[in-house]
Amino acid sequence: MYCRDCGEKLALRFLENEGLVPYCPRCEKFKFPFFPVAVSMVVVNRAENRIMLAKHVGDEDYKLFAGYIKKGESAEKAIPRELKEETALGAVKWKYLGSRYHEAKDILMLGFLVTAEEGELRLGEEIAEAHWSTYEEAKEIIRKNSTAEYFLGLALQELGRKK
Numbered sequence: 001m002y003c004r005d006c007g008e009k010l011a012l013r014f015l016e017n018e019g020l021v022p023y024c025p026r027c028e029k030f031k032f033p034f035f036p037v038a039v040s041m042v043v044v045n046r047a048e049n050r051i052m053l054a055k056h057v058g059d060e061d062y063k064l065f066a067g068y069i070k071k072g073e074s075a076e077k078a079i080p081r082e083l084k085e086e087t088a089l090g091a092v093k094w095k096y097l098g099s100r101y102h103e104a105k106d107i108l109m110l111g112f113l114v115t116a117e118e119g120e121l122r123l124g125e126e127i128a129e130a131h132w133s134t135y136e137e138a139k140e141i142i143r144k145n146s147t148a149e150y151f152l153g154l155a156l157q158e159l160g161r162k163k
Helices: 075-087 135-141 147-162
Strands: 011-015 019-024 037-044 051-056 065-068 091-102 107-116 127-133
Touching (some): 037 075, 051 135, 065 075, 065 107, 075 091, 075 107, 075 127, 127 135, 135 147
Antiparallel strands (some): 011 019, 037 051, 051 127
16 A cells, blocks of 8 residues: 555554554655445335336346445535436435445445436446336345345335335
């Protein structure tokens, strides 16, 4: 690991209440590692009776829509941008559900329940297929014990409270 400011090799040094943290001897500062963050979206229609799932290019599993939060961007800005890029649909409203570390990509996922506008789907280059599913269909086809299943469960709890 090297310092992102000066390029010096970092050494682990003990920091009270934090444990071992990378430290730059040239800058004389602790350098906490950057951690990528992404939004994960359970996309529902306005009637909130369908969930849109997608297959990414080269992947067989159905997943939720997701995307990295860009530098300088908030999660609230990433949601409509990502949904528009991947489906050409606008995000009408969204609600934060929770977060979860996603080990497969070494990122922190922020989960949202997102209501999409009605309209024609035009899939972005990363998406091979997308379709609307019932709640039951979504529970069946989402990969078990996945981050997508976790956020789907949170969304279904939230949607159940609203009925």
